[in-house]
Amino acid sequence: MKVIVLSLSNFKESDVIYNAISEESSLSFKAYRGQDNKSQYLWLNNPLVIADVEFADRRYKYPTLKEAKLIASPLKGDNQLEYLYSIAAITEIANNVLPEEERHKLFSHIEKAIIALQNNKDHLMVISILLANAARLAGGELEVDQCVFCGATSDIVAFSFADGGFVCRNCLADSMIADLSATQMKLIRYVFKAPNYDCPESEKYKAEDKKVVLNNLVHYVSDMNGVNLKTISNLLE
Numbered sequence: 001m002k003v004i005v006l007s008l009s010n011f012k013e014s015d016v017i018y019n020a021i022s023e024e025s026s027l028s029f030k031a032y033r034g035q036d037n038k039s040q041y042l043w044l045n046n047p048l049v050i051a052d053v054e055f056a057d058r059r060y061k062y063p064t065l066k067e068a069k070l071i072a073s074p075l076k077g078d079n080q081l082e083y084l085y086s087i088a089a090i091t092e093i094a095n096n097v098l099p100e101e102e103r104h105k106l107f108s109h110i111e112k113a114i115i116a117l118q119n120n121k122d123h124l125m126v127i128s129i130l131l132a133n134a135a136r137l138a139g140g141e142l143e144v145d146q147c148v149f150c151g152a153t154s155d156i157v158a159f160s161f162a163d164g165g166f167v168c169r170n171c172l173a174d175s176m177i178a179d180l181s182a183t184q185m186k187l188i189r190y191v192f193k194a195p196n197y198d199c200p201e202s203e204k205y206k207a208e209d210k211k212v213v214l215n216n217l218v219h220y221v222s223d224m225n226g227v228n229l230k231t232i233s234n235l236l237e
């Protein structure tokens with residue numbers, strides 16, 4: 001079974017309990033002596049490790065790890081600060097945006113985001129796309145194809161997170177904040193529509209615009225379900 005480790009804790013002397021997601025559900029499992037320096041599975045003791053695991057039995061509260069094969073690890077040789085911050089941001093999104101019983105819905109997104117980062121794709125874009133997908137899965141889909149009020153596809157002048165998407169000139173109310181530039185609105189649309197995490201459009205946008213968009217997404221998700229995504233702020237400085 002393919003799993004992504006989301007968090008882990010010590011248990012008894014050197015056992016480890018892992019909280020993870022598979023493609024179908026959340027699950028917890030245990031590794032005897034998983035903290036022991038002689039353990040052959042020490043590499044498993046990191047959030048966001050992706051592994052193929054087999055369990056010995058299901059008699060106990062937690063299934064016990066029998067075998068594990070590494071599929072991908074967020075740890076790599078030339079760890080740069082922004083890479084580490086990005087991995088921390090993914091961990092935060094994986095653990096906080098969706099309720100526990102729904103976290104597995106992010107499985108393929110987390111996997112693709114990690115692989116994209118390891119292939120040196122633009123980290124601000126990767127995190128934005130992941131957060132947009134997490135927001136969508138949490139019920140926060142935004143309208144990025146037309147005016148959220150009248151359906152107009154031209155003369156889009158604002159993006160209202162409070163109202164749920166693009167707003168055209170006719171529907172713009174005085175109370176709305178139209179503080180995103182045309183480029184930033186285009187980038188939000190791109191982030192919500194991105195078919196994958198390769199970010200081929202990355203070069204078209206400035207880092208400054210990417211940060212504004214990511215910052216807006218963080219506030220949107222925080223307002224939506226009350227989570228505090230504080231790790232991501234490291235990427236916005």
Ligand SMILES: [Zn+2]
Nearest residue numbers: 147150168171
């Ligand atoms: Zn309109």
